[in-house]
Amino acid sequence: MTHHIPFDTMERFMTDVFKKIGVPKEEAQTCAEVLITSDKRGIDSHGIGRLKPIYYDRIIHQKIQKPVTEFEIVRDHLSTAVVDGHHGMGMVVAKRCMQMAIDKAKKHGMGMVVARNSTHYGIAGYYPLMACNENMIGISGTNARPSIAPTFGVENMLGTNPLVFGFPTDEPFDFVNDYATSILQRGKIEQYAREGKDCPSGVVIGRDGSSKTDSKQILDDLVKGEAALASIGGISEATGGHKGYGFAIVTEVLSAALQQGAFLQQLTDKDPNGNLKPYELGHFFIAIDIECFCNPTDFRKTAGDIMRALRDSEKAPGAERIYTCGEKEYLAGIKRKDSGVPVDEALQKDMITMRDELSLDYHFNFEK
Numbered sequence: 001m002t003h004h005i006p007f008d009t010m011e012r013f014m015t016d017v018f019k020k021i022g023v024p025k026e027e028a029q030t031c032a033e034v035l036i037t038s039d040k041r042g043i044d045s046h047g048i049g050r051l052k053p054i055y056y057d058r059i060i061h062q063k064i065q066k067p068v069t070e071f072e073i074v075r076d077h078l079s080t081a082v083v084d085g086h087h088g089m090g091m092v093v094a095k096r097c098m099q100m101a102i103d104k105a106k107k108h109g110m111g112m113v114v115a116r117n118s119t120h121y122g123i124a125g126y127y128p129l130m131a132c133n134e135n136m137i138g139i140s141g142t143n144a145r146p147s148i149a150p151t152f153g154v155e156n157m158l159g160t161n162p163l164v165f166g167f168p169t170d171e172p173f174d175f176v177n178d179y180a181t182s183i184l185q186r187g188k189i190e191q192y193a194r195e196g197k198d199c200p201s202g203v204v205i206g207r208d209g210s211s212k213t214d215s216k217q218i219l220d221d222l223v224k225g226e227a228a229l230a231s232i233g234g235i236s237e238a239t240g241g242h243k244g245y246g247f248a249i250v251t252e253v254l255s256a257a258l259q260q261g262a263f264l265q266q267l268t269d270k271d272p273n274g275n276l277k278p279y280e281l282g283h284f285f286i287a288i289d290i291e292c293f294c295n296p297t298d299f300r301k302t303a304g305d306i307m308r309a310l311r312d313s314e315k316a317p318g319a320e321r322i323y324t325c326g327e328k329e330y331l332a333g334i335k336r337k338d339s340g341v342p343v344d345e346a347l348q349k350d351m352i353t354m355r356d357e358l359s360l361d362y363h364f365n366f367e368k
């Protein structure tokens with residue numbers, strides 16, 4: 001049965017887990033903040049659900065990620081920089097890089113920072129929204145372990161590579177198209193697997209070209225290279241699969257080529273001899289100071305007018321409402337404010353395992 005944990009308890013637990021596995025206090029708070037932001041925004045694939053498999057296990061058991069982040073600026077120009085994260089905490093690398101891009105944009109109108117040798121940075125939308133809070137446009141993307149097949153291909157070559165823009169608006173929530181360039185991203189398939197649900201057909205392609213739906217099997221097959229995700233638009237040109245495929249490449253090039261790091265199938269946790277190794281991910285962060293173009297209040301109004309006009313347009317028969325990006329996450333935040341984070345049985349087990357292995361002093365409301 002699913003139970004709910006209040007946001008502050010969950011954030012404290014996440015911080016304590018990060019601290020106990022060696023992440024310095026302030027950086028543990030940053031990591032927990034990115035994860036809890038995901039849970040608060042209703043993005044269940046990237047919050048507490050990711051703590052054990054993506055961070056805890058990789059640091060403690062696989063030893064392919066470092067809890068202490070060495071943030072090295074390897075190139076620094078007026079409005080640009082290249083950072084090496086030395087396999088530290090992706091969220092720490094990412095937040096510092098976005099802050100650098102924002103600081104550069106304050107001085108020079110625009111700032112762009114890229115990172116290499118980083119690790120999973122969580123929800124991509126967190127970073128553009130940092131720029132929106134400063135009256136800036138924010139853009140971010142990251143490459144990831146190979147999952148997406150090129151249009152007409154069956155081999156998983158590209159990561160789920162989110163390509164995310166944040167625009168400040170005059171509404172209670174900013175625009176942020178916070179999603180992968182695949183139809184489904186791994187976190188959602190993990191969530192389906194936890195819930196015992198199948199994936200819809202047509203979104204995962206097998207090595208033999210068939211559509212796969214068994215979520216648990218897909219997660220195994222993705223790792224073995226026996227299945228690949230379809231890019232936004234699907235597996236065929238007729239439905240525009242080549243368009244999502246192109247956007248996934250945009251993210252891959254911006255994440256890898258400027259910082260001269262690993263790309264495509266190099267982004268795995270195994271070296272050619274089959275030994276475990278860090279993922280060596282790349283990210284990019286762009287901040288654009290709106291003030292250099294127009295009054296930020298006017299920009300917010302125009303952006304808000306665009307969103308309102310779209311939501312006010314005629315609905316399809318049977319449709320209750322039209323949304324704009326960022327809205328559902330805002331509504332989820334309001335809805336969850338009092339109830340907290342939903343924790344299904346699989347997650348309850350993960351939380352108990354981490355607590356017990358780390359001897360943390362917590363008693364959860366889902367325990368008898």
Ligand SMILES: NC(=O)c1ccc[n+]([C@@H]2O[C@H](COP(=O)([O-])OP(=O)(O)OC[C@H]3O[C@@H](n4cnc5c(N)ncnc54)[C@H](O)[C@@H]3O)[C@@H](O)[C@H]2O)c1
Nearest residue numbers: 122123124125144160176177178179180185323324325326
């Ligand atoms: N770090 C990584 O490697 C990585 C990789 C892939 C995805 N992610 C993250 O995973 C999370 C989930 O990604 P996803 O691809 O499953 O996202 P998704 O398919 O759930 O889409 C979410 C986005 O679509 C918007 N949206 C939803 N319904 C809408 C509607 N009807 N009209 C208009 N907009 C609508 C939301 O506001 C949000 O911006 C994101 O936070 C993403 O950044 C991270």
